[in-house]
Amino acid sequence: MWDIFFNAASNLDAFLWGPWTMCFIAFVSIFLTFKSRFFQLSNFRYIFSETFLKVFQRSDIREKNTISPFQATSTSLAGTVGMGNMAGVATALSIGGPGAIFWMWVLALFGMITKAAEITLAIHYREVDDNGDIFGGPMLYIKKALGWRFLAILFSLGITINCIFTSSLLQAHTVGRALDASYNINPYLTTSLMAFVTMVVTIGGVRRIGKFCEALVPLMTLLYLGFGLIIFFANIESLPEVFMQILSYAFSPAPAVGGFAGASIMMAIQMGMARGMLSNEAGLGTAPMVHANAETKHPFQQGLWGAAEVFFDTTLVCTITAVVILSSGVLAGGNSGIELLLDGFSSYYSTATASIIISVAITTFCLSTQIGFFIYFKTALTELVGKKIFRIIKWIYFLPGIIFAGITNVDQLWQLANISVAVSAIPNLVALLFLSGVFINLMQDYISGKMKYETKLIDESKKYIKKS
Numbered sequence: 001m002w003d004i005f006f007n008a009a010s011n012l013d014a015f016l017w018g019p020w021t022m023c024f025i026a027f028v029s030i031f032l033t034f035k036s037r038f039f040q041l042s043n044f045r046y047i048f049s050e051t052f053l054k055v056f057q058r059s060d061i062r063e064k065n066t067i068s069p070f071q072a073t074s075t076s077l078a079g080t081v082g083m084g085n086m087a088g089v090a091t092a093l094s095i096g097g098p099g100a101i102f103w104m105w106v107l108a109l110f111g112m113i114t115k116a117a118e119i120t121l122a123i124h125y126r127e128v129d130d131n132g133d134i135f136g137g138p139m140l141y142i143k144k145a146l147g148w149r150f151l152a153i154l155f156s157l158g159i160t161i162n163c164i165f166t167s168s169l170l171q172a173h174t175v176g177r178a179l180d181a182s183y184n185i186n187p188y189l190t191t192s193l194m195a196f197v198t199m200v201v202t203i204g205g206v207r208r209i210g211k212f213c214e215a216l217v218p219l220m221t222l223l224y225l226g227f228g229l230i231i232f233f234a235n236i237e238s239l240p241e242v243f244m245q246i247l248s249y250a251f252s253p254a255p256a257v258g259g260f261a262g263a264s265i266m267m268a269i270q271m272g273m274a275r276g277m278l279s280n281e282a283g284l285g286t287a288p289m290v291h292a293n294a295e296t297k298h299p300f301q302q303g304l305w306g307a308a309e310v311f312f313d314t315t316l317v318c319t320i321t322a323v324v325i326l327s328s329g330v331l332a333g334g335n336s337g338i339e340l341l342l343d344g345f346s347s348y349y350s351t352a353t354a355s356i357i358i359s360v361a362i363t364t365f366c367l368s369t370q371i372g373f374f375i376y377f378k379t380a381l382t383e384l385v386g387k388k389i390f391r392i393i394k395w396i397y398f399l400p401g402i403i404f405a406g407i408t409n410v411d412q413l414w415q416l417a418n419i420s421v422a423v424s425a426i427p428n429l430v431a432l433l434f435l436s437g438v439f440i441n442l443m444q445d446y447i448s449g450k451m452k453y454e455t456k457l458i459d460e461s462k463k464y465i466k467k468s
Contacts (some may be wrong), residue, residue, distance in 0.1 A: 006415065013415040015424035019266070022076040022273050025283060028429045029110035032117055035436050036443065038114035040459040050301070052389075053156030074294070084279035085313065085340045087174050089321040089359075096255030096271025096334035097244040101322045103272025104279070108314035112307040114367055115269055117432055117439040120303035121145075122288030123296060123409030123444055128459050134206075137376075138285040138428045139383045144464060145435055151427045155285060159380035159422030162286070164400050168374035171366035172401025178338045178362045182355035191401040199398055202374040206293050209375060212434025213368055220364040221317065228320035228359050231348045235327035242326045258332030274418050277425060281312040282306075284421060287427035289379040290372065296455055300446035338362060339406055339441055439466045 033040065040047065092100040107288065118138065125144045126136030139152040172194045176187030203213050233238075243252075247270060256262035281287050287306060294303040325331055325340060328347035332423075335343055338358065345354035377397050383389045432439075442465070445453050 009415045011420060012340050013418045017274055017418055018271055019104070021422060021426070022269060025107070025273060025277065026110070026428060028283065029107070029114045030033045031433065032436055032439070033110050034115045035440055036113055036287035039443070040109070041117070047304050047307050047311075048160075049146075049281055050304050052312075058088075068105075068160075075117050082277065085317045086321055086341055086365065088275045088279055089318050090325060090340040090344075091337050092271040092275040093325055093331055094260065094340055095263065095320065096268040097249050098242075098322075098326055099249035099251070099254060099263070099265065099268035100272035100320070101246045103249035103269050104318060104384060106316060107276040108280055108282070111276070111280060111314075112310045114429075114432065115280070115282040115287060115306035115310050116300075116303035117436070118283065118285060118428065119139070119306040119441050120293045120366070120439055121289040121432075121435055122297035122303050123294070123455055124438075124453060124458060126292045134293045135379065135382070136288035137379050138431055139380070140379060141435060142431045144429070145438060145466070146431060147231050148431075151430065153433075155424055155427040156380040156383040158420065158427065160384065162284075162420035163373050163377035163380065163397065164416075164425050165420050167370055167377075168397050169404050170399035170414070170417055171370040173404055173407070174338055175363050175366045176401070176405050178342070178359055181339060182341070182359050183324060187405040188402060191405045195398040195402060197367060198370050198374065198399045201371050206219070206290075206375060209371055210293075213372055216364060218367070220361065223364070224357075224361045225317065225320055227259040227349075228324050229362075231324050231345070233329070235323075235349055237322065238302065238327045242323055245326060245447055246322070253432075254404075258334060260331050260334060263324050274421065276318075277421055278315060280310045282310050283429050283432065284425045286424070293375075295300045298442075298446045298451060299456055299458075300443050303443075353463055441465055 001452045058289040089101075092104065114150040122136045122138065125141040126132050126134055127140065139156050141154040142148050142155060172191040173187075175194060176190040178192050179185040180187045201208055249263070250272075251263060251265065254260075254268065277284055287309070291302050291306065292300050321341065327343045330340060330343035330347060333340070333343055342354060343357050345357055348354075349357065373447075374397060378390065378394065381394070385393070442453055445451065453465065
């Protein structure tokens with residue numbers, strides 16, 4: 001039965017991630033880049049001065065059901081900095097070769113403005129009910145600005161599938177495999193414990209999730225980057241060759257070496273773009289659903305955090321993972337996923353030390369992702385079935401990781417991740433294309449200082465910008 005299921009998934013994966021999808025993703029990002037006059041490039045310093053450099057200047061949260069801009073970013077990064085940066089990058093290298101990293105960089109560069117756009121629109125079109133509960137995301141700006149109910153439903157369905165397979169399933173599965181490989185811990189026990197912790201945190205609502213991610217994400221990311229940078233500088237003499245491989249094999253087939261089967265140019269592009277979008281989520285439509293809960297003065301002000309997220313996630317964290325693997329020469333060993341990354345760290349640290357580093361990093365990364373994605377799951381599924389039914393069936397979110405814990409073919413599970421990413425991304429990218437004028441309007445309103453569309457004013461008046 002599983003063979004039939006995964007064969008069908010493989011065919012659907014090949015269709016959804018064909019050349020037309022990659023061209024469409026690139027077109028939307030490039031279109032927004034040109035329409036914003038290359039904002040993410042010409043205002044690179046401005047983006048970071050308004051975001052990470054002001055982390056400690058954030059004001060106290062006044063509304064009971066909102067989170068701070070940094071908590072929103074931490075929760076969003078909890079969904080991005082994780083399995084995609086580690087096992088995802090390793091899988092991209094094992095299937096697409098070194099050239100996949102170049103296309104991951106390209107997607108991130110243009111994706112900065114894409115993520116800024118979707119977060120800006122989500123804040124502007126969000127809803128605040130009488131209890132102060134906030135609901136926002138692509139499904140709302142698709143409905144309110146475009147009136148395309150079917151596309152909103154399709155997006156919500158895609159996100160629900162994405163949360164179940166990519167987050168609840170793959171996050172727990174990756175941790176289960178890592179701890180099983182390093183310490184022979186039963187993966188069913190690991191995934192069950194992760195499901196329990198996730199349940200305890202998420203039942204506390206968006207505020208508890210935000211506080212948890214704000215405390216955990218920066219610490220775990222810095223620790224992983226620190227250990228990775230040690231290998232980076234230890235292998236600094238091989239870095240020119242590493243970056244030459246990344247650039248050359250982005251435009252030519254990567255030859256087979258040892259256990260590495262080689263990769264075509266198309267496979268490098270496909271893996272780079274698919275894993276890049278899964279990692280930084282630019283255009284995927286997930287991040288806007290958590291950023292919509294942020295207490296921010298203006299929609300575009302929060303959108304700047306989205307642009308900074310993409311750069312941090314892909315250009316820094318994913319690059320460190322890639323350099324660790326390529327500079328250590330372990331790609332030729334034939335492993336994939338988390339085992340390949342473990343090989344890379346074991347090339348410098350002892351096997352025991354490398355196991356501890358990877359086990360702690362992958363556990364905290366994947367746990368925070370699984371927790372952060374619950375917001376997306378709740379938002380999307382509530383849109384589909386309503387609040388009352390959601391309260392009954394929400395428990396299905398915690399089960400897939402346990403059910404699939406024993407599957408050993410990681411590439412089969414990644415096919416499910418690719419499908420869910422495409423199904424949710426395509427409707428959102430279509431909406432971003434048609435609402436690009438609204439985004440530019442909001443961007444100019446903030447930069448000019450006119451502030452006609454302040455968040456609090458629109459939340460109260462509900463006088464949204466019409467499609468332009």
